[in-house]
Amino acid sequence: MRDQPVKIAVAGALGRMGRTVCALVDERADADVVARFDRPDLSDAALVDLETALAAAEVVIDFTTGAASAALAERCAARGGPALVIGSTGFDDGQIARVDAAAAKIPILRTGNFSLGLNMLIGLVAQAARALPADAYDVEVFEAHHRRKVDAPSGTALMLGEAAAAGRGTALKDVAVRARDGLTGAREAGTIGFSVMRGGGIIGEHSVVFAGDEEVLTLSHSARDRGLFARGAVAAAVWLAGRLPGAYDMQDVLGFKETR
DSSP states (O other): OOOEEEEEEETTTSSHHHHHHHHHHHSSSSSEEEEEEEOOTOOOTTOOOOHHHHHHHSSSEEOOHHHHHHHHHHHHHTTOOEEEOOOOOOOHHHHHHHHHTTTTTSEEESSOOOOOOHHHHHHHHHHHHSSSSSTTOOEEEEEEETOOOSSSSSSSHHHHHHHHHHHHHHHHHHHEOOOOOOOOOOOOOEEEEEEEEEEETTTTEEEEEEEOSSSSSEEEEEEOTTHHHHHHHHHHHHHHHTTSEEEOHHHHHSSSSOOO
């Protein structure tokens, strides 16, 4: 148990998620916001420059963009720290490779969803998929989001599908069925299906169904407040402080993997 709070810097501090992260850290006794920074073209009395922020912090929480996060990861790695918690989206393959390379020098935790409950669901889905035979239980991932969401299936739904596929020792790309229409024929054993709803102001609903001939198991998660994602990122930052270099995710935080 540490005696001193974890020193956290917040990237993109003027954005919605950045402001939420700062407010949530202020509620905790085990963490302090020691620096806030954002794009160089933005001005605010509460902001400091990048180098000042990195020098002050043990961990940076970053909800910006894939390009900005990749550059930040390289800068942190070049100076040997701080550690980095990334909640940004929109990465291309090259940017992900840059973040992964930086993780050889510093601890980096990157995930598409920081909800503690959702990440617990991912771990449970993988365990269920390992235990339930693929030829006896069909897997279907259901997800619902607000009408403004532009991608489908959601990134979180794909994470759940990947967890189920990994539990069965296969790759999701080889077993995923993302659409059904018309005379599709009988369902092929071992496939993982996706069903999508878009409507209203739904924040996020996800369920994974294991359907057998004699029983149906449903594992589900409902998001009620977007603040839960920032809360999970803060918990991840506190957990990440002092870890060895490497690439981590929320499954590490929740104890589903061996930690370093």
